[in-house]
Every structure is written in C-alpha cells, then in structure tokens.
Amino acid sequence: MPIYMDRHDVSENVTAETVAKLHQEDLKIQHKYNCRGLTYWFDDVRKTAFCLIEAPDKQSLTTMHKNAHGQVPYQIIEVDADVVESFLGRIEDPENRDKTELNIINEPAFRAIMVTGIKPYSFLNMKKEVLNLSIQKFNLSTLSTIKQFKGRIVNHSNDYFMVSFASVADAMKCALEVQREFDKWKEKHDFINIKLKTGLSAGVPVTNSRTLFDDTVKTAERLYYISMAKILITNEVKELYKNEEITNALLTDRVEPVDPEDEKFLNQVMDRLEESWKNSEFRAIDLSRALSMSKSKLYRRIISLTGKSPNTFIKDYRLKKAIHFFRLKKGNISEIAYETGFGSPSYFSKCFHQKYGIKPTDYLQLQEG
Template sequence: MPIYMDRHDVSELVTAEHVAQLHQEDLKIQHQFGCRALTYWFDNQRKTAFCLIEAPDKATIEKMHNKAHGQIPHSIIEVEANIVESFLGRIEDPQKAKDSTLNIINDPAFRTIMVIRLDYFSLIDQPDSLPIKSFLAQFKKSVSNLLTLHEGKLAKQQEPYFIISFTSVSRALQAALTIETLVTEVSRSSGLKKVPLKIGISTGVPVTDKNLIFEDAIKLAQRMCKVIPGEIIVSSEVKQLFTSENSTTLPEGGNIVALTQANEKFLTYLMDYADSAWQNSTFTVEDFSKHMGYSKAQLYRKLTDLTGTSPNAFIKEYRLQEALTLLNKQTSNISEVAFATGFSSPAYFSKCFQKRYGYSPSDYVHSKLANS
C-alpha cells in the first residue's frame, strides 16, 4: 500500500499538545479506512504539521481526517518510506514519544538542504574512467564520515548531484567548507585535476504545492549550483537563519555567495521559463526578454549581474549541460541529442560542444563506451 505525507497549516493557537491529540484521534479510527497513521511532525514556529500515513489513496486520508477531527490537509503527496527517513530521520514515532500517553512530538520537519554538484563529466580531457571511479569511491566514503560529524544525512544521489539533509544551517555551512577542501584532496589523490564543485544550500519543508518531497528546496539549491558563480551559494533564508543561530553575520566573500530574496525570485522565474522553452530550437533572446517582462538591455544587465553570462551564452550553456547529461546516459545518438537539446543541427551542436569541452561529441561518446 502506498505511503503519503500531508501538510496542515494550523493557527497560531495550536500547540504540540493539540496536534498530538489529533494524531490520537486518527489512530482510533484508522482501521475503518484501511489506513495506518505512522507518525507526524509539528513545527511550532512555522505552525505546520505533517502526517505520514499508509493509505489506499489521497481521498481516503481526507475522509479519515475529516471523521477523526475535521482537520483536512492542505496538500498531500505520495512518498517513499526510505526517502522520508533519509531526509527526516524516521518514519515512525520516536521511541520516547511511544512511552507517553499523549505521544507529543514537537519535532519540526523543516530542514536545511545541501546539493553538491560534481562536474566530473566535464573532465573529458581525462577520458579514462578509472580516476573518476577512484574519485567517487573516495569522495563518498569521506563525505559519509563527514556527515556523521556534522549530523547530516545523505538523502539522495542522482548524478551529478548529492542531496543532503541537515537540521542546522550552521552545521550545513561547516560541512560545505570542509567538503570544499575534501574535493581538492580527493581529486589530487585520484590523479585528477580538481573536479569542479558547486554547493547550493537552501531550506524548506517536505510538502508544499509540488509533487515531490522537499521539491522547492531541492530545486532552488540545484538551480543555484547550475547557474550562480561561486563554489558555495546559499539562499536568503539560509543567510538569515545563520545569523539567528550564531548571533553573527554569514561570512560572505571568497567562495561563499548569498542570494537576496529579489535574486531568488528572478532565478526561479528565469529557470522555470528556461526549463519549459530550452528544447525549442527557435527559442531566442527576444522570447526570453518578452516572457520575463524585461527589455533586451534590462535582461542582459540582470542576467550578467546574477550569472556572469549574457542571455545568448546562458541559453547555449544550459543546452550543452543538458546534452552532456544525455550523452552520459548513452540512450540516444548524437543527432538525437542535438535536436533534443534545441540545437538547429548536429553539425552546429558538435561545433559548440567542441568549443565548450575540447572534445567532439563522438570522441566523448567513444571514450565513455571504451571505459564503461
């Protein structure tokens, strides 16, 4: 039976005791609906509660809540138990809570999300896969030890990203600075030049209006990694929370970049549109500026200030990164990749790819096949 997580936005008057009572009401009647209320989280500061429930479908959860206490969730998403545990540390009530009658769990589901992007795919001037494999093996082992030290949890890995969950902004920043040094050391010991590293750090809750757990926080961190210059990029909320946790400001400068709320909003709007339009070979800067509501000159200034690239260069780089991802999957030929990523012809794609990476797409594919 599937597992779901729902979100309840509660009033300022609601306490941890109230939420515990509602959970108990669910437990009393869950069998009537073929459900199993596994656990819940409550965030008193943000006034949000999240329930983890095994149920036949979303509609049945709403019916159970309605009969038990009348508190219908604002949103529900389907989740995987192992992913929930990776991000939040548990999929059932804490042991100490089970020993109490009311079972009060004053545990917020709010997390700091770190995304690590390792662009070892771009090291195609070193096509031998053995150094890359050595690097990844050493990196994973070292990061695992590091996360234990900083109370982080590796929640998900999807090349070229590592997604990590922390309960503390400060610990996430400390871990990021250590990872920065770690990548240099592991690259050297693996016989590579330094593997390009980007770390994006954002914050959020598991259920919003999206379909995936922590989707908003993960997407923001990934996008910061993808287009913002710097090795460690943090959201405006991370900067604010760091100050509240440490009574000092975030040490910006060097390799740490903090976005403003205005820049985050622009980045989100920019990437939402780019995600929907980049595969269209007729997509132009004029289309970009018109959709964004800027003149071409305004878009140029805004984009170069934020990403360090012009609109034309941004579009081309976006497409080349997507093309590199497709080539690494080895499921499409070069012509298919060229058209799938919005290039007008395979010849033009090969020219751009060669200029960007120093290898032709065919040489890169042959190198991958020879070492797979």
C-alpha cells in the same frame, strides 16, 4: 495502498501536546476509513504539522481527519516511503523515551537541502577510469564529512550529492568543510580543470507542489547549477544560520547569499528554460518576452547572476542535458543534438568542443574506454 503526507497550518495556541492528542484521535477511528496513521512532525516555531498516512485516497484521509477532530489538511501529496525516510529520517513514530502515556512529538519537518558536486570543465582527453578514480577519492572524504555533520543522503551519483539536514547550521558547516577538503584535493590534482559547485536551500516537505520538498530541491539544484567557486545559499538559509550559530560569522569569501529578488528571477528563468530548451528556435528574445522584460534588462540580470549571456546560458543548459543523455546512452550524436535543441549535429559538435575542450565523438570513446 498509497501513502500520503498532508500539511496542517495551525494557530498560535496549538502546542506539541495538542497535536499529539489530535493524532491519537485519528488512530481511534482510522480503521473506519481504511487508513493507517504512520507518524507526524510538528514545528512549534512555524506552527505547521505534517502527517504521514496510508490511505486508499486523499478523500478518505480528509474524511478521517474531519470526523476525528475537524482539522482538515491544507495540502495533501502522495509520497514514497523511502523518499520520506531519506529526507526526514523516519516513517514511524520515534521511541517514547520518557515512557509517558502520550508520545509527544515536537520535531519539525523543516530541512536544509544541500546539492554539491564536482564538475570537469575540460576533459583534457583523460580516460574515464582515470577521471572517475580521482573523483571517487574526493567523494570518500565528502561522505565522511556529511556523516560528521548529521546529513542524510537523498541522492548520490559519481559526481553529485543531494543531502538533507535537520539543522541549517550543520548544513552550512558541512558545505564549508566539503569546500575546504576540495581545495586540498584540488592542489594535488591541478591537471584537472574542475570546480566544486554547491547550492543550499531550506523549506518544508509539502507546499503547493506535487512532490516532497519540490520547491526546496529545485532552488538548491538551481543554485548548484549556476554556482562556480562559491557556496550559493538562499537569503532564508543565511538568516537561519545566523540565528542558529550566532557565534560563527559567515565566511563571505566562501559563501554568497542570493538576494530574494535574484532567487525569484532565477526560478522564473529556469521554469521557462525547462519548458522550452528542446525547441531549437528558443532564444534569449523568447525568454525576455516570456518574462515581460526588455532584452537589455534580461542580459544585465543574467550576466550579473551567472556570468553568462542569456544565449550562452541557454546553450550551456542544452549541453548539460546532452552530457546527461550521453551517459544514459539515449541515442547517437545526431539524435542527441536534435533532442537537445541544436539546429544541426555540426553546430552541436562545435559548441560541445568549445565548452568541454573535446569533440562529442572523443567524449563517447572516453566514456566507453
């Protein structure tokens, strides 16, 4: 049976005890609608509650809530239990340690999401095993740091971590410590042209999107994508960090908060790019038209945010997709060149070599070797 998470925006007078009582009312009649309430989260600061419920469909869930207490959800999405646990740490009620008759849960579902990873910018004809072994050593220290700051790993590959934190302060401290460890590691591996990329965002699990933490994850991934030497964070993360950790000032030489208008602009650019990157005819002029912005203004804003011209930003995004396809073995060089929006395999090879310092054919050999 499907599992759903719903969102309730509650009034200022609602307390954790109120929500616990409403949850009990659900449990009393859930069998009538073939539903099973698994658990919930309540945020007294943001006045939101999120219920995790096994149900035949969304309508059954809504009807149960309506007849139990009248508090119908604002939004409902279908979720995977394992994904919920990876972000939020549980899929059932926490232990009632006080042994009270009513198990009152006052635990927000709000999370800080960190995306971080090291990316080689020039392969320098290194064999895959040599590069991977070096990266794996750094990853071991990263895993230890994540554990130290109570992070939960949502997704992880050889050069990429997505981590969920209940505390923004812990997320920030973790990101800073990973950066420090990277600096030490880099001193010993200066033969590798490699950089640490980190993006930090924060938000709730259910918004108007269809997947869990979709908006927060997208923003964190996009900040990670454009970051170079600094930790890019949303303005909300900056303000929350200051509130949680007032004795520790942000290390501005390491951390760069992104202005809310720039964050909005980045999301608009990436939304359009994700829709059109496969189209070989898609250029900066098309992006400026889609955003109702002059070409010169678009150029200035993208240069300011990413350090790249719009056309270079589009080209680099396509090359990133090509690397991904190569790793998945989703075709030969010509097929991937056309699949990623390049007009010809020869132009693709030229761009790939300029970006990574190695030809696609040699890169494939390194992956196999």
